[in-house]
Amino acid sequence: TTHSLLLLPGDGIGVETIAEVERLIAFFNAKSNTARFHVERDLVGGAAYDAHGVAVTDEAMDKAQKADAVMFGAVGGPKWASVPYQHRPEAGLLRLRKDLDLFANLRPAICYPALADASSLKRELVEGLDIMIVRELTGGVYFGEPKEIVTLENGEKRAVDTQLYTTHEIERITKVAFDLAKKRRNLVHSAEKHNVMRTGVLWKQVTTDVHKSYAPDVKLEHILADNCAMQLIRNPKQFDVIVTDNLFGDVLSDEAAMMTGSLGMLPSASLGAPDPKTGRRKALYEPVHGSAPDIAGQGLANPIATIASFGMALRYSFDMGKEADLVDQAIARVLDKGLRTGDIMQPGMTKVGTSDMGKAVETE
């Protein structure tokens, strides 16, 4: 089989970390006699805007539609602070998510044992932490209409965003969460604000309904999003899978990621629905961290989150679970050996740059 992969490095350190994935792809292509990767490249974010005046071109979208998977780096930076709103770097990412219908964003928050001390939280609270946040990614306040700023008669402005969810949207994301929990520790927390939001009321109802086909094996707990933000800090290990909407997912997954002490290490997968004929799901993989303009272009970035995202691609898009395990193990071993990029540097460890870290993972 040949797997087609579109690389969209984007801006800032995205360029450097995606280069390390290319290294791994070359390695797999040279080594394996079964699977081969066919790679295409294109621009996204500020880089696309500079070249074409848009945050992602129709051609790039076309390639993304056709590829088996997209590897995304990061977008944005102060350079594009004043481009027109519809062309801001993030617009490229949002269009990819929406047009490919990548409704299921999987964000593992795991604490690498070698890094437990880098967490702000006490070691015993995060050691061994392994949460999967399942964030709805194509609905909610991110895409609901109306979404506009209007000028009122008195000269004031009025801005509106619309938080919107349908039964169908909630059903499909909740199923993803329950299916994942079945392969993990059989517990799903569903986070919303049904005490204040109508979308929260519907979210709770639909989640409860979907749960019926998973009970009693998988347990469902409803939790208010504000309480979830608290409980993550108080006792993160009480969670297995957390399913939540686009906006709460944005905030809660960043909170959880930072807590692990492994922020520069965390991958994510954004998946579409399986094609009814082929079973293939569209997919985009990206690190949880951003484009880090302050250290971009200096070979300092930690490539592990992007490499781990490629590991998720192997697992979820290419059915190469064994190879995905190898990638994860290689990352753990490199850390155990004491190699560290600047963001995770600790006393007594060996400081390396982006490409040395990439090479080290390849070698393992």
Place this chain on the structure above:
Amino acid sequence: TTHSLLLLPGDGIGVETIAEVERLIAFFNAKSNTARFHVERDLVGGAAYDAHGVAVTDEAMDKAQKADAVMFGAVGGPKWASVPYQHRPEAGLLRLRKDLDLFANLRPAICYPALADASSLKRELVEGLDIMIVRELTGGVYFGEPKEIVTLENGEKRAVDTQLYTTHEIERITKVAFDLAKKRRNLVHSAEKHNVMRTGVLWKQVTTDVHKSYAPDVKLEHILADNCAMQLIRNPKQFDVIVTDNLFGDVLSDEAAMMTGSLGMLPSASLGAPDPKTGRRKALYEPVHGSAPDIAGQGLANPIATIASFGMALRYSFDMGKEADLVDQAIARVLDKGLRTGDIMQPGMTKVGTSDMGKAVETE
């Protein structure tokens, strides 16, 4: 002067913690020859629903409108899980906030030195922590219309909430934040998602404009809400005042409160605009914690958050800053003496119940 105060204990431990405020009021009334408190009482939340079939009666609202300040306990509990949505306990609180136009919610996140070890975060990160979160409380997705669930032709449901902000709403809350920062450490972080939300775009614009009359003394930093959730954990002491909208404020303030290790200790104030004639602002004071149905009625609740909320009432509603300081000092001294309710119990300390804790604060 006589200060009028409406007590709304509500449900669960709210009843017990407000009783300790009554103890303090009696103390002040007996002691002082200048200020006297005239106290009224009413029901709110589940208690009001049980008695009157609504989460807050028009009479209670009327008393609240007339009082100089409202002391609120907490609302809710499993007992009212299936009352009609418009009568759920929270609806009482939301009506009070909206009808009294209490747009400015002040939530200090401070770490009591005696409790630094109770935090999930490493001691050095939270010791001495003192953040003021200024949350917009009468706008945004909490109150925007349309807010409804409709059934579509195909039988599916569609839920909508509307996030809505005007220039005026953002201006007035931002001013509160800058004014507070001037008396503190001259730094305001404004948290929004302008990269995704139009309300975030307007929020950023208006905040930037309002800042002009405070620069260069007070510094303004714009921060994305998801990044704010991260930075709070990474390095909370970088913050002084954080101003944000109703929904982000709900989540971020709970996160910050839990981080301090002092959740059962934290007060809040919700303030209206100063009356153009009298300068008086309507105000409601409440603990950050909820009604804790699991320990309600057993004399176990920590009354300190509610007592500290009364301290905020002394400061912001009654111009009794000196007395407010006394209350804060009494709380610190009681903790230094080793008295602890169950929620903050630590080895070697003396475990006490709600009323003993209240009495101890009174005595100091």
